[in-house]
Amino acid sequence: MAVGSVVWRGLAGVVLMLSVLAPVTAAEPVGVPFQWSQTFITAADGTRLHADILRPEGVAEDTRTPVVLTVSPYRSHTAYLSLPRLEGGPSTEDLHVAMFLNAGYTYVIVDLRGYGGSSGCPDFGGPGERSDVATAVQWAAGQPWSTGRVGMIGTSYEGWTGMMGLAVKPAGLAAVAAFGSGVDQYSYLYMQGISWKFSGKPVTEQGIRPSDMAGMEHLLIASTPGRPDDSPEYRSNAVQISPECYRQFAANATDHNGGTAFWRDRDLVEQLRDNTIPLFLGQGFLDYNTRAYRIFDVWNGLGPGEHRAWFGQWGHNDCHTKCAAPDFDSQLLAFFDRQVAGRDVEVPGPRITVGQFDGGWRSETAWPPADSRRVPIDLRIGTYTDRGLLPGPDREIWSISEPLTSEQHISGIPTASLRLSGPPSATAAVELFDIEPSGRATVITRGIAPVADTADIRLLAQDWPIPAGHRLGVRITDVVDDVWSHAPANAQVTVLAARLELPLLTDPRTPDRTGGTSEAWAKWRDQKVRTLGPDVLNNAVMPMNLPNETGPR
Numbered sequence: 001m002a003v004g005s006v007v008w009r010g011l012a013g014v015v016l017m018l019s020v021l022a023p024v025t026a027a028e029p030v031g032v033p034f035q036w037s038q039t040f041i042t043a044a045d046g047t048r049l050h051a052d053i054l055r056p057e058g059v060a061e062d063t064r065t066p067v068v069l070t071v072s073p074y075r076s077h078t079a080y081l082s083l084p085r086l087e088g089g090p091s092t093e094d095l096h097v098a099m100f101l102n103a104g105y106t107y108v109i110v111d112l113r114g115y116g117g118s119s120g121c122p123d124f125g126g127p128g129e130r131s132d133v134a135t136a137v138q139w140a141a142g143q144p145w146s147t148g149r150v151g152m153i154g155t156s157y158e159g160w161t162g163m164m165g166l167a168v169k170p171a172g173l174a175a176v177a178a179f180g181s182g183v184d185q186y187s188y189l190y191m192q193g194i195s196w197k198f199s200g201k202p203v204t205e206q207g208i209r210p211s212d213m214a215g216m217e218h219l220l221i222a223s224t225p226g227r228p229d230d231s232p233e234y235r236s237n238a239v240q241i242s243p244e245c246y247r248q249f250a251a252n253a254t255d256h257n258g259g260t261a262f263w264r265d266r267d268l269v270e271q272l273r274d275n276t277i278p279l280f281l282g283q284g285f286l287d288y289n290t291r292a293y294r295i296f297d298v299w300n301g302l303g304p305g306e307h308r309a310w311f312g313q314w315g316h317n318d319c320h321t322k323c324a325a326p327d328f329d330s331q332l333l334a335f336f337d338r339q340v341a342g343r344d345v346e347v348p349g350p351r352i353t354v355g356q357f358d359g360g361w362r363s364e365t366a367w368p369p370a371d372s373r374r375v376p377i378d379l380r381i382g383t384y385t386d387r388g389l390l391p392g393p394d395r396e397i398w399s400i401s402e403p404l405t406s407e408q409h410i411s412g413i414p415t416a417s418l419r420l421s422g423p424p425s426a427t428a429a430v431e432l433f434d435i436e437p438s439g440r441a442t443v444i445t446r447g448i449a450p451v452a453d454t455a456d457i458r459l460l461a462q463d464w465p466i467p468a469g470h471r472l473g474v475r476i477t478d479v480v481d482d483v484w485s486h487a488p489a490n491a492q493v494t495v496l497a498a499r500l501e502l503p504l505l506t507d508p509r510t511p512d513r514t515g516g517t518s519e520a521w522a523k524w525r526d527q528k529v530r531t532l533g534p535d536v537l538n539n540a541v542m543p544m545n546l547p548n549e550t551g552p553r
Contacts, residue, residue, distance in 0.1 A: 050117030117234035141172025210485035215253025312355020315520035324516030360511030368412030412503025422493030
């Protein structure tokens with residue numbers, strides 16, 4: 001592993017050579033002027049955390065403002081994630097810095113241990129990183145330019161650090177906004193022990209990178225060197241990770257066993273139960289990085305509080321620009337103004353904003369909605385071959401409904417239970433499809449589990465109206481090759497019994513919000529489809545006893 005660390009550092013050096021040599025211009029974020037300073041914060045265990053502090057232009061040093069905080073592994077002065085930053089200065093890409101500076105907030109960016117200009121060893125959301133979050137919040141709340149109230153915000157890992165903040169509850173934390181956030185890093189990398197695949201951007205958005213690689217990718221990011229114009233401490237911290245840190249981090253992140261102490265410690269779902277600190281939560285149903293999975297366990301386990309949520313048809317992002325969403329920015333700023341700045345404002349919009357797959361937007365008070373009823377459907381049985389790679393009828397068992405006589409609306413988390421006979425090295429995946437009269441079938445959701453006597457599969461969440469005249473299709477297969485990484489067992493699996501439970505709305509919905517469709521939605525409709533021929537449509541039809549719905553749509 002010592003050799004591997006040298007290789008990773010060498011790769012980082014090659015990739016970032018140009019940015020290291022580029023002059024610092026400290027470009028203003030989105031054209032908004034600001035005052036920038038840097039400091040180091042000493043954590044309780046001696047770790048030195050680097051912080052960038054951005055203040056509104058013209059604000060005196062002793063003027064107290066509310067604070068917005070992002071704690072991140074991705075904000076090196078040299079690169080944002082792996083993207084070289086030619087301009088240098090504080091890394092503000094994809095952050096709402098301009099909006100908050102204009103509203104009178106101080107924006108603070110703190111590097112997690114081992115990343116950017118901070119010392120220490122990354123621990124993938126473990127006790128060290130949770131301690132960093134607590135240290136950063138308490139420090140920001142205690143500064144002479146701070147009102148003492150701090151709101152955390154971020155997407156992806158930066159949303160996860162906000163969730164860590166909710167878990168550790170440091171003094172001064174007033175609210176959190178988290179989008180596409182991790183809450184259980186095991187389920188981020190694995191579904192019941194099977195590796196997810198992440199996209200191969202910028203070459204392809206299809207899944208090609210097994211999740212086993214995620215630990216190494218983070219170590220590469222953690223090895224990003226500083227710039228010549230960074231302070232000596234920053235540059236020293238940027239490349240100080242020890243070989244033992246590399247070895248332990250990589251070994252833990254590649255462990256497929258979700259029962260280890262390492263993974264249990266990084267599951268925040270129970271730690272967040274009954275949380276009352278206001279949370280503004282967002283999750284895209286089409287997010288194939290942090291998937292629409294356990295985040296709903298967090299949402300539905302929250303305690304009382306002025307929480308807000310956005311769930312809908314977008315990918316791995318918030319809804320600032322990429323959701324075609326109604327009044328997202330105004331809701332977000334009003335949420336921080338009310339909860340962090342203590343201003344007498346009302347947050348516009350509903351408690352939960354939902355984007356349906358048909359392009360409609362609506363208000364809800366709960367998600368899944370209170371009238372979402374679980375409808376059991378028995379599926380066809382048979383035998384398939386776990387062989388992966390090339391498609392073929394020997395890899396799948398289809399169940400298809402008759403054309404729907406009325407619209408059905410899936411809203412929630414489908415689950416499947418299969419009785420199976422086959423080797424435990426094989427897998428069983430369940431895919432749900434919306435089939436148009438032409439035979440064009442669009443993936444609604446999917447899930448996977450190892451073959452066992454009884455395999456219980458929790459599919460990803462969705463909110464999807466299926467129009468009258470369409471059919472519902474269910475495919476049982478070995479693996480979806482661009483979604484999971486699975487070594488073929490080259491063995492037959494017999495499905496002895498299979499049942500799917502669908503969360504279907506009882507009451508019709510009429511969208512009451514305005515908005516459009518996202519780029520991710522357009523790509524999903526274009527890419528997550530297949531055309532079913534008569535051999536499948538005619539031979540796999542079975543009664544599903546779906547309830548009829550009445551009333552206007």
